[in-house]
Amino acid sequence: MARRYHVDRLVPQARVVLADEVGHHLARVMRVRPGDSLRLFDGRGSEATATVVAVRRGEVEVEVANVTGSEREPRCALALAFALPRGGRAEWIFEHGTEVGVRSFHPLRCARSSFQPAEDRRLRWQRLVQAATGQCDRAHVPEVHGVEPLAQFVQRTDLPDERYVAVPGAPPLAAAAGNAAVLAVGPEGGFTDEEVALAIAHGFRPKSLGPLTLRTETAALVGAARLLAGG
Numbered sequence: 001m002a003r004r005y006h007v008d009r010l011v012p013q014a015r016v017v018l019a020d021e022v023g024h025h026l027a028r029v030m031r032v033r034p035g036d037s038l039r040l041f042d043g044r045g046s047e048a049t050a051t052v053v054a055v056r057r058g059e060v061e062v063e064v065a066n067v068t069g070s071e072r073e074p075r076c077a078l079a080l081a082f083a084l085p086r087g088g089r090a091e092w093i094f095e096h097g098t099e100v101g102v103r104s105f106h107p108l109r110c111a112r113s114s115f116q117p118a119e120d121r122r123l124r125w126q127r128l129v130q131a132a133t134g135q136c137d138r139a140h141v142p143e144v145h146g147v148e149p150l151a152q153f154v155q156r157t158d159l160p161d162e163r164y165v166a167v168p169g170a171p172p173l174a175a176a177a178g179n180a181a182v183l184a185v186g187p188e189g190g191f192t193d194e195e196v197a198l199a200i201a202h203g204f205r206p207k208s209l210g211p212l213t214l215r216t217e218t219a220a221l222v223g224a225a226r227l228l229a230g231g
Helices: 020-029 088-100 122-135 193-201 216-230
Strands: 004-006 015-018 037-041 046-056 059-069 077-083 104-109 163-166 180-185 205-207
Touching: 004 020, 004 122, 015 020, 020 046, 020 059, 037 059, 077 088, 077 216, 088 104, 088 122, 088 216, 104 122, 163 193, 163 216, 180 216, 193 205
Parallel strands: 004 037, 077 104, 077 180, 163 180, 163 205
Antiparallel strands: 015 059, 037 046, 046 059
8 A cells, every 4th residue: 555645735834634534544554653754645736745743543643744746647638438337347447547547537327338326426436536546646636527428428518629439440549649638438338329429429539449349447448548658
């Protein structure tokens, strides 16, 4: 476990109490002691070294040193939209997509979706992304959006101009040309012809992820890795 932990706000030369999940993890799992050093980050590009000054039940008090900027992000801000696979496979996309460098996640409901969550899991997914950000030393915590229908997603006005939809047999997907892009990946049965046509009508270009048939979670990460390959 990387000794790098998320806090909402970093104040230089201040004392901060780490409680809840982070405090419990540090106190009861990592068993930190006064004098130990940690790295803290705010998920918005700043980080700092902190020294443990006190350990209490379920919380840890630290003293923050100087706050510095940290930019270890891919050049391209990638929005990844994907049909939700079942169970832990969806969580796999959030965790490993964060490690690959995805900037924001957009879970989709599609005509052939095999999984529809019975409750809002956005908070859990955001926590998974936050933990993965600390483990892979990213500067920014990716944003997790709520589940929305594909038809609604493709009409969003905040999507970048560089837009791709994964379609078998289309020209291969390459590295992103600009500093922002979006990729839409369908369920294991693929997008319907109507869904592909709708995406194309809203500026998405069909691209292939290779000759093999991939699971949704594999396709999502393969596509993300290809687009972010340019650095």
